[in-house]
Amino acid sequence: MSSADDTIAAPATSARRKASWWQPRAWLVELVPFIVGIAIWQALSSANIWPRVLFPSPLEVAQTFVADTLSGVLLVNLAVSLKSLMLGFVAGCIVAIPLGYLMGLHRISRNFFDPLVNLLQAIPGLAWIPFAILWFGLGQGAVVFIIVMSVFFPVLHNLLTGIRMVQPVLIEAVQTLGAGRVAVIRHVIFPATLPNLMTGIRLGIAFGFRSLVGGEMIASTDGLGYAIFNAQQYFQSARIVVGMLAIGIVWLIMDRMLLRPIEVRTTLRWGLIRDGLDKH
Amino acid sequence: MPDILTATGVSKTYFDMHEGHDVLALNGISLSLAAHEFVSVIGPSGCGKSTFLRIVAGLERPTAGEISVSGRKVIGPGADRGMVFQEYALLPWKTTEANIEFGLRLKRVPAEERRATTQRFVDLVGLNGFEKKYPHQLSGGMRQRVAVARVLANNPAMLLMDEPFAAVDAMTRQRLQEELASITAHERTTVLFVTHAIDEAVFLSDRVVALSGRPGRIVADIRIDLPRPRRWERVMNDGRFADYRDRLTQSIHGGHAHGGHA
Numbered sequence: 001m002s003s004a005d006d007t008i009a010a011p012a013t014s015a016r017r018k019a020s021w022w023q024p025r026a027w028l029v030e031l032v033p034f035i036v037g038i039a040i041w042q043a044l045s046s047a048n049i050w051p052r053v054l055f056p057s058p059l060e061v062a063q064t065f066v067a068d069t070l071s072g073v074l075l076v077n078l079a080v081s082l083k084s085l086m087l088g089f090v091a092g093c094i095v096a097i098p099l100g101y102l103m104g105l106h107r108i109s110r111n112f113f114d115p116l117v118n119l120l121q122a123i124p125g126l127a128w129i130p131f132a133i134l135w136f137g138l139g140q141g142a143v144v145f146i147i148v149m150s151v152f153f154p155v156l157h158n159l160l161t162g163i164r165m166v167q168p169v170l171i172e173a174v175q176t177l178g179a180g181r182v183a184v185i186r187h188v189i190f191p192a193t194l195p196n197l198m199t200g201i202r203l204g205i206a207f208g209f210r211s212l213v214g215g216e217m218i219a220s221t222d223g224l225g226y227a228i229f230n231a232q233q234y235f236q237s238a239r240i241v242v243g244m245l246a247i248g249i250v251w252l253i254m255d256r257m258l259l260r261p262i263e264v265r266t267t268l269r270w271g272l273i274r275d276g277l278d279k280h
Numbered sequence: 281m282p283d284i285l286t287a288t289g290v291s292k293t294y295f296d297m298h299e300g301h302d303v304l305a306l307n308g309i310s311l312s313l314a315a316h317e318f319v320s321v322i323g324p325s326g327c328g329k330s331t332f333l334r335i336v337a338g339l340e341r342p343t344a345g346e347i348s349v350s351g352r353k354v355i356g357p358g359a360d361r362g363m364v365f366q367e368y369a370l371l372p373w374k375t376t377e378a379n380i381e382f383g384l385r386l387k388r389v390p391a392e393e394r395r396a397t398t399q400r401f402v403d404l405v406g407l408n409g410f411e412k413k414y415p416h417q418l419s420g421g422m423r424q425r426v427a428v429a430r431v432l433a434n435n436p437a438m439l440l441m442d443e444p445f446a447a448v449d450a451m452t453r454q455r456l457q458e459e460l461a462s463i464t465a466h467e468r469t470t471v472l473f474v475t476h477a478i479d480e481a482v483f484l485s486d487r488v489v490a491l492s493g494r495p496g497r498i499v500a501d502i503r504i505d506l507p508r509p510r511r512w513e514r515v516m517n518d519g520r521f522a523d524y525r526d527r528l529t530q531s532i533h534g535g536h537a538h539g540g541h542a
Contacts, residue, residue: 172339173369173427177383177434178359187382191373270373271416 056238061245064238073227078246081223084140085212088147089205095148096155096204097197103156104163104193105185117156125150125211133219143215143223150211154203162196163189195267202259209247282351284438284470285313285336290345291495292331305331307495308345313438313472318464320473320481323491324532330442332496333474337363337440350437359383362431363440366447368423370415376402376426377411383434401429404463421452428460438470445480454512457483461510478532482506482524483515490531500531 038058045057052060068074103110103117128149132142170188179187216225224243231239267273292306306328313319321329334340336347338357347354349361362383370379381398389397402411405425415423424444431439445453461484464471475481481488482504490500504524506515515521 167369169365169367169369170371172337172357173363173365174371174382175339175357176337176359176361176363176440177430178386183386187371191371266373270414272372 053235053237056241060238061241064236065242065245068239068242074242074246077222077224077227077243078250080140081212081216081225081247082250084143084216084223085147085205085208088144088212089151089208091144092148092151092204092208093155093201096152096200097159100156100159100163101185101189104160105189117153121153121157123149125207126214129215129218132215138219138221140220140223142219143212146211146215146219147208150207151204154207155197155200158196158200158203159193162193162200165196166192191266191270195272198259198263198267202255205251205254209251213247282315283312284315284317284350285311285472286348287311287332287336288346290332290335290342290347292328292335292340293343304495306335306342307497309491309496309498310345311489311498311501313470315470316468317487318461318469318471318473318485319487319489320475320485321489321491322475322478322481322528322532323496324493325476326494327491328494328496329474329476329491332491333363333440333442333472336472337361339363359387359434360437361440362434362436362438363442364424364427364431364444366443368415368420368427368447370423370426370430372415375412375414376407376418379415379426380429380433382430387434397433401433404432404467405429405459419452420448421456424448424456425459428463432463432467432469438472439464441471441473443475444473446475446477453480458511460484461508465508478525478528482521482528483510483512488524488528490528492532500528502527 042058045055049055065074099113103113125146128146129142132145136142136145166189170192171184174184174188212223213225213228216223217229220226224246228240228243231237231243263273268275288310290306290309291304293302293304295301296303309332311319321332323329331340335342336349336354338354338361354361371382374382377398380401381394384394384397402408405428407422407425407429410418410422415426418426427444428439445456448456457480463469471484473481473484478488483506485504488500488502488504489498490502491497492499502524506518506520506524
């Protein structure tokens with residue numbers, strides 16, 4: 001019995017290509033769009049089309065960034081914002097993920113919660129600001145609450161979609177291998193829903209960021225959102241940009257250090273998702 | 281020798297959403313499989329052959345009739361009736377090895393025994409060197425080998441196969457058929473195999489059961505007396521192969537069947 005002439009599909013080589021993703025050259029390639037973006041920005045500001053206060057230059061922004069980093073203001077605001085975001089994200093997931101599996105796997109629960117979830121998910125997280133302030137007062141509590149309300153629905157919704165997309169034949173196959181309900185959930189449902197759960201988490205964090213900034217502008221006296229809002233009052237436009245970029249950079253770091261490694265180890269490795277259509 | 285499978289008067293009616301009424305898919309199927317027997321069920325599409333297999337697996341319930349495997353009535357799926365599907369149905373998050381030992385893990389077989397059994401079946405289906413690969417890194421033929429090994433390693437009373445080679449290319453299909461014939465003969469596996477390909481059924485089986493077009497009922501049950509081990513170049517040149525094939529073709533499409541397929 002031989003399998004010698006049975007060809008192996010492309011992924012044997014593409015696995016090697018995936019590994020190279022972490023090597024320095026790949027990082028340099030990734031920097032190119034940022035360098036181009038900054039160059040265009042610099043060119044536009046050198047052209048002096050708009051007043052400085054409306055369109056700060058990259059150099060001014062860099063100077064403000066260094067100054068705010070050295071004075072510690074930036075880090076303090078960053079720490080406050082990250083703490084709110086993480087608290088809100090974790091709390092949102094702690095409720096959304098178990099509820100998602102419960103609704104996905106238990107018909108009575110689904111029938112009960114589905115109308116409520118549908119009604120509430122149309123309400124933007126920011127619409128909860130008035131109640132958040134009434135219930136928690138101005139400050140971090142209110143901001144965290146708004147983030148919870150923003151993270152909850154994308155996570156839940158994507159998880160439910162993931163459960164609906166599980167191939168029945170996988171469940172049937174393991175049932176004929178002796179799997180009962182618990183084994184089916186553990187060995188089929190959980191891993192099969194991971195790609196959608198990751199999408200939900202990504203969206204959840206992105207929605208969380210929006211609410212974080214909006215919430216801090218209205219309901220808080222510190223954090224990046226407050227810093228941006230406050231800088232506008234004093235026409236410190238470079239500081240506004242520093243705040244905006246800080247948010248973007250924090251997102252990139254979270255994506256690369258947290259979400260991306262999880263995907264490389266799971267859904268990408270299992271062939272459930274791919275980096276792009278060009279890779280095969 | 282005691283029968284492994286006994287089906288008595290198995291019928292299946294289901295509600296067709298599009299047509300808006302009940303459809304009789306299977307009509308009173310009675311069938312027995314002796315231990316170590318390889319039996320194929322053939323029939324035109326829509327004759328309910330896959331439905332019958334799924335009822336044996338316990339994945340669907342019959343509207344009437346009863347199935348017993350090893351003397352126990354079938355009430356749901358179980359490890360005694362392992363199934364191989366056309367679409368492989370391997371767990372994408374498990375390597376070749378982990379897929380094959382899956383059933384043994386569920387049974388809490390001790391690690392050492394589990395590893396030995398897994399390695400034996402990796403060898404048996406010729407997947408040495410691919411133990412650590414994930415399904416998406418394997419070709420269709422190799423995936424189906426893993427699926428067969430996964431069921432056999434679990435030591436079921438019978439192996440159920442639902443058109444397992446329909447999705448692979450013709451060359452690979454012939455080789456997989458030869459491998460399956462030799463593995464099941466070697467392991468003395470009791471097999472219930474569903475296909476629409478008459479050649480495949482004759483090549484593999486000790487017995488071929490033909491169903492009529494919907495509603496499926498048994499129109500022929502023919503013993504295949506071809507020598508084993510079976511190799512395509514030998515079987516094809518055996519005059520009896522053509523005879524069996526012609527008889528089965530006639531019984532499916534010919535006058536025996538009421539409402540037979542065109």
